[in-house]
Amino acid sequence: MTQILQKLGMPAPASAHAPGIDDFIGYVHLLMLILFVGWLGYYLLALVRFRKSASPKADYTGVKSNMSTYLEIGVAVVEAVLLVGFAVPLWARAVEDFPVVKGDPKTDPIEVQIIGQQFKWSGHYAGPDNKWGKQEVASASATNPFGLVADDAAGKDDVVCALGEPFKLPVGRAVICRISSMDVIHSFKIPSMRVTQDAIPGMTIPAHFIPTKTGKYSITCAQLCGSGHSVMRGDFEVVTAAEYEAWYAEKAKSGAGGFE
Numbered sequence: 001m002t003q004i005l006q007k008l009g010m011p012a013p014a015s016a017h018a019p020g021i022d023d024f025i026g027y028v029h030l031l032m033l034i035l036f037v038g039w040l041g042y043y044l045l046a047l048v049r050f051r052k053s054a055s056p057k058a059d060y061t062g063v064k065s066n067m068s069t070y071l072e073i074g075v076a077v078v079e080a081v082l083l084v085g086f087a088v089p090l091w092a093r094a095v096e097d098f099p100v101v102k103g104d105p106k107t108d109p110i111e112v113q114i115i116g117q118q119f120k121w122s123g124h125y126a127g128p129d130n131k132w133g134k135q136e137v138a139s140a141s142a143t144n145p146f147g148l149v150a151d152d153a154a155g156k157d158d159v160v161c162a163l164g165e166p167f168k169l170p171v172g173r174a175v176i177c178r179i180s181s182m183d184v185i186h187s188f189k190i191p192s193m194r195v196t197q198d199a200i201p202g203m204t205i206p207a208h209f210i211p212t213k214t215g216k217y218s219i220t221c222a223q224l225c226g227s228g229h230s231v232m233r234g235d236f237e238v239v240t241a242a243e244y245e246a247w248y249a250e251k252a253k254s255g256a257g258g259f260e
């Protein structure tokens, strides 16, 4: 199913859960295609068969065959299979597989705070000390979207990639994005990872995935959020663990997340 979707323009899947989502999307579209072709065929048949010249008088007897009932039951059964066999297990796995933070920086999931603002995405990591810098609403500004307090010791090594600056993630390790918004409702979408989560002001909502392929990937906004919505994009790169560690250590040196 994944190959067919790629031929139709879907980006290649790059996360552990992506093939399951692709199968589900594919089968739903297949059902819709069958229904579309079936209804169109029936419509054309009705136009020809019940044309005025062939049926000058209305027939009050109606249809005797039970075919339409069987077809309806068939469609309902397929829809039930899609819901119970695909959608529910996918959601259950997303909930059950939520990565656990055990306190070991080498194997723990990578946690990134993500914030959307008109019209950029920003990312924030705790830094090598594994402690988030102090954040407060009063310090937040257009260029300091996470509201990092400049003189906080825990924040000195925080890694911030603000306003669309690309960030990096290691391949094969779980990622938890804690997503919020600074202004209006946005939606954090990584098409290649098959991840979409609304970013809502006043809320922090987690989304998780495991990148399975190195490469450069785009983040887009999937919620109409203003005049710059179409250009609200960000980039990140999935790299090897060694490349990630080197980049992380280097970024951590810029101090206070690079903000004043």
Ligand SMILES: [Cu+2]
Pocket: 116, 119, 185, 186, 187, 221, 222, 223, 224, 225, 229, 232
């Ligand atoms: Cu947006």
